[in-house]
Amino acid sequence: MPTAPKVYYEAEEPATDFTPEALPEPEESQPEYGEVFSQDEETAPVILVAAPASTFAYAVGHRVQPTPEAPAREVIWRGQLRERRPETGLIHRTNVYRLNDGFWDCYREDELRAA
Numbered sequence: 001m002p003t004a005p006k007v008y009y010e011a012e013e014p015a016t017d018f019t020p021e022a023l024p025e026p027e028e029s030q031p032e033y034g035e036v037f038s039q040d041e042e043t044a045p046v047i048l049v050a051a052p053a054s055t056f057a058y059a060v061g062h063r064v065q066p067t068p069e070a071p072a073r074e075v076i077w078r079g080q081l082r083e084r085r086p087e088t089g090l091i092h093r094t095n096v097y098r099l100n101d102g103f104w105d106c107y108r109e110d111e112l113r114a115a
Contacts (some may be wrong), residue, residue: 056095056109063115066099066107072115073099081106 056078058064063072077098084091096106 058097058109058112058114064097064099064112065115066101066112068113073101076100077106079106081108 058075058078060075060078062075064075065072075097079096080093081096082091082093095109097109097112098104098106
């Protein structure tokens with residue numbers, strides 16, 4: 001099987017031996033790494049974040065009522081839901097609970113009352 005002919009390149013300058021002293025100083029070769037931040041540049045905008053709900057009002061196993069006329073149900077799961085506040089547009093976390101009422105629906109903390 002024939003092979004491609006080998007190609008040889010000729011340099012315009014003769015090769016020199018490598019010496020560490022021949023390297024430029026790092027700040028000379030890469031000046032952008034040592035650049036100081038200028039106060040004239042545009043700064044990033046500050047984004048306000050609403051504080052997350054830090055504690056749960058009801059523990060797992062606690063009995064609560066979703067409505068005053070509903071029977072008391074036990075909390076079987078609790079977690080947090082991320083939702084956007086309509087007045088500010090910011091995202092915040094709201095505590096939610098799942099009850100043992102046979103449904104997969106979760107209730108917000110403000111919808112429940114202690115039984």
